[in-house]
Amino acid sequence: MSSPIRVALLGCGVVGSQVVRLLSDQADELAARVGAPLELAGIAVRRPQRHPEVPAELLTTDASALVARPDVDVVVELMGGIDPARELLLDALKNGRSVVSANKALLAEEGEALANAARESGADLYYEASVAGAIPLLRPIQQSLAGDRIRRVAGIVNGTTNFILSAMESTGAGYADALEEAGRLGYAEADPTADVDGYDAASKAAILASLAFHTRVTAADVYREGIRDVTATDIASARALGCSVKLLAICEQVESPSGSSVSARVYPAMIPKAHPLASVSGAFNAVFVEADAAGPLMFYGQGAGGPQTASAVLGDLVAAARNKVIGGRGPRDSAYAHLPIQPMGDVRTRYHVNVDVHDRAGVLAAVATVFAEHDVSIATVKQEGGRTSGRADGGDDEGHGAATGTDATLVVVTHEASDAALRATVEALTGLEAVRGVASILRVEDLGRPVSALGGVQ
Numbered sequence: 001m002s003s004p005i006r007v008a009l010l011g012c013g014v015v016g017s018q019v020v021r022l023l024s025d026q027a028d029e030l031a032a033r034v035g036a037p038l039e040l041a042g043i044a045v046r047r048p049q050r051h052p053e054v055p056a057e058l059l060t061t062d063a064s065a066l067v068a069r070p071d072v073d074v075v076v077e078l079m080g081g082i083d084p085a086r087e088l089l090l091d092a093l094k095n096g097r098s099v100v101s102a103n104k105a106l107l108a109e110e111g112e113a114l115a116n117a118a119r120e121s122g123a124d125l126y127y128e129a130s131v132a133g134a135i136p137l138l139r140p141i142q143q144s145l146a147g148d149r150i151r152r153v154a155g156i157v158n159g160t161t162n163f164i165l166s167a168m169e170s171t172g173a174g175y176a177d178a179l180e181e182a183g184r185l186g187y188a189e190a191d192p193t194a195d196v197d198g199y200d201a202a203s204k205a206a207i208l209a210s211l212a213f214h215t216r217v218t219a220a221d222v223y224r225e226g227i228r229d230v231t232a233t234d235i236a237s238a239r240a241l242g243c244s245v246k247l248l249a250i251c252e253q254v255e256s257p258s259g260s261s262v263s264a265r266v267y268p269a270m271i272p273k274a275h276p277l278a279s280v281s282g283a284f285n286a287v288f289v290e291a292d293a294a295g296p297l298m299f300y301g302q303g304a305g306g307p308q309t310a311s312a313v314l315g316d317l318v319a320a321a322r323n324k325v326i327g328g329r330g331p332r333d334s335a336y337a338h339l340p341i342q343p344m345g346d347v348r349t350r351y352h353v354n355v356d357v358h359d360r361a362g363v364l365a366a367v368a369t370v371f372a373e374h375d376v377s378i379a380t381v382k383q384e385g386g387r388t389s390g391r392a393d394g395g396d397d398e399g400h401g402a403a404t405g406t407d408a409t410l411v412v413v414t415h416e417a418s419d420a421a422l423r424a425t426v427e428a429l430t431g432l433e434a435v436r437g438v439a440s441i442l443r444v445e446d447l448g449r450p451v452s453a454l455g456g457v458q
């Protein structure tokens with residue numbers, strides 16, 4: 001058995017406290033696997049008095065001093081946020097300390113600087129816990145599939161929003177109550193805006209796209225919409241179509257006559273209930289990886305939570321510690337491809353659009369004409385509310401009917417169209433006198449599978 005590997009832990013919250021517990025509970029087995037005991041050198045926290053469960057002599061509020069200690073071999077960062085984590089980890093790596101982090105926000109913004117610092121000093125940088133919590137996903141992409149060509153990585157990568165959407169769908173829970181519960185269970189970020197507005201999923205998409213397509217993708221490159229605007233009505237509309245609403249992260253390598261590019265995007269979308277992703281509920285995540293030779297692979301498990309995330313952190317810590325013991329090194333950064341990012345306007349998908357209209361003769365024709373003029377083909381249209389036929393108002397069939405005072409909603413499902421065309425359509429619709437507004441737009445995704453559940457709207 002080699003001499004102990006000394007670990008500096010930065011942060012002892014939902015995840016950090018579970019790492020401390022597992023290090024103690026499994027000390028003997030971890031030592032056997034690493035070939036050396038894993039010892040905590042210190043734990044940096046904001047308020048030591050809040051951690052009576054941890055030996056007081058380990059606690060410090062001076063994270064910089066802890067990282068700089070000469071007896072530290074590996075730094076485990078579980079504090080979150082960009083600053084001061086960025087400087088602490090850059091310092092650690094520059095000084096040859098290996099780093100394990102669950103901090104997707106930092107990895108998605110400063111991945112290049114961190115990878116460079118690791119390469120220059122020969123230290124390891126592991127971050128399996130940063131994407132999809134407990135699910136082994138980055139290691140399979142980086143290592144197991146290193147001989148294949150990945151085309152798409154897509155799925156549910158945020159536990160909090162999946163927990164909220166599942167609760168809204170299954171129990172009719174309100175958005176605010178479900179968010180509060182997700183926070184109480186330790187799924188939500190310190191600032192849950194990161195979850196509900198899609199920033200957390202966008203950071204994860206950036207990390208996934210970077211690894212899958214060997215191209216540096218940052219969170220700013222990822223198109224992002226959150227779930228704040230998803231209403232109970234949207235969920236009911238999805239149900240009526242045989243769909244569920246999920247916050248999806250989709251990363252693709254796109255081929256076109258002008259060459260390859262990377263599309264990375266996060267938004268809520270309707271997916272058919274028959275699709276395996278539709279039955280992923282609560283804080284579970286699921287990600288499909290599609291590679292040329294391997295074909296489709298599915299990864300499923302707990303995407304958030306203290307013990308679950310700590311499992312992934314420990315896996316990385318064991319790998320980093322083993323490398324210290326045997327003198328090996330973990331996988332290097334491989335962002336050699338430098339592919340451009342595909343503009344969101346070029347991305348093609350299907351859309352579910354609710355158009356609130358004045359219920360009068362000709363309005364349907366007027367709305368349909370706007371879609372056609374922008375080259376967005378309608379698959380189905382249904383009217384909800386208002387009158388369903390007749391022209392008792394004396395209007396004509398070109399959309400110039402006189403108002404009756406009755407309102408209705410036209411529920412339009414389109415065939416595949418570009419994002420730019422859909423946006424132009426919506427803008428033109430809002431300019432129609434007969435249109436009161438576009439109440440909601442949700443994409444309809446099948447992620448490569450036939451949308452059989454939407455058979456009626458093909």
Ligand SMILES: NC(=O)C1=CN([C@@H]2O[C@H](COP(=O)(O)OP(=O)(O)OC[C@H]3O[C@@H](n4cnc5c(N)ncnc54)[C@H](O)[C@@H]3O)[C@@H](O)[C@H]2O)C=CC1
Nearest residue numbers: 011012013014015044045046078079080102103304305309
């Ligand atoms: N909670 C979860 O399910 C998951 C969390 N993560 C990531 O893991 C990291 C930690 O998350 P949680 O444990 O949930 O957060 P948390 O808010 O429960 O814990 C953060 C800890 O860091 C400490 N801290 C923060 N800033 C500090 C500073 N400047 N100096 C000293 N200590 C400081 C806090 O006192 C606290 O102990 C974040 O990057 C998060 O995105 C990743 C996957 C899942």
Ligand SMILES: N[C@@H](CC=O)C(=O)O
Nearest residue numbers: 158159160187189304
């Ligand atoms: N807040 C995140 C935690 C894990 O990454 C989530 O809800 O998925």
Ligand code: NA
Nearest residue numbers: 128131133135
């Ligand atoms: Na993971």
